[in-house]
Amino acid sequence: MDARAKAVLAQIRSAFEAVRLCGGVSLHEAHVIDAYGTPQQRLAARALDTDTHWWEVPDDAIALGWGYCALSFMDARGLHYYLPAYASWAVRHAAQTDSASLDHTIYTLETLRERPENFVHFNRRQALAMQAFVQYLMDIDHDNSCFRHHYLQAHAAWTAHAEALKENHHD
Numbered sequence: 001m002d003a004r005a006k007a008v009l010a011q012i013r014s015a016f017e018a019v020r021l022c023g024g025v026s027l028h029e030a031h032v033i034d035a036y037g038t039p040q041q042r043l044a045a046r047a048l049d050t051d052t053h054w055w056e057v058p059d060d061a062i063a064l065g066w067g068y069c070a071l072s073f074m075d076a077r078g079l080h081y082y083l084p085a086y087a088s089w090a091v092r093h094a095a096q097t098d099s100a101s102l103d104h105t106i107y108t109l110e111t112l113r114e115r116p117e118n119f120v121h122f123n124r125r126q127a128l129a130m131q132a133f134v135q136y137l138m139d140i141d142h143d144n145s146c147f148r149h150h151y152l153q154a155h156a157a158w159t160a161h162a163e164a165l166k167e168n169h170h171d
Helices: 003-016 025-035 039-048 059-063 065-073 076-093 100-110 123-138 143-166
Strands: none
Touching: 003 076, 003 123, 025 065, 039 059, 059 065, 059 076, 065 076, 065 100, 076 100, 076 123, 100 123, 100 143, 123 143
16 A cells, blocks of 8 residues: 555544444445335344444445445435545555445545535545545546546535535534
């Protein structure tokens, strides 16, 4: 891993260090929501997520199976907790993965403009970390011109969000 990747990972870790799930939709619970599960099934699924910090989320839970689409079924607290895990996973594995989780992380970040209510818990430092994450991916993924539009949209959204939070003094 190069120095730039390490710096982005450190920025994400520092910005989201204190974030906890706090009752938000969990990873396994998101899968049950996707499958139209019952409240009892959701509760049982939540029990499978034993992590207390987002950096404890196993890479396999993000990269394999249904993990890629879990972000689509999260509430604002779930996104606040899991996006740094997905972004960190993407930085560590972008060069050698074919998992849809990488693309879906960018798609999720891109939804900031359409669904700002999903990102109300992010402060300015966290918005800047997401911006740095997207910039890192744009810089290392020179050949993916068909996906570049999504990178640019996500980057612009998080740049604007960080500016808005600065103006509103939300550090």
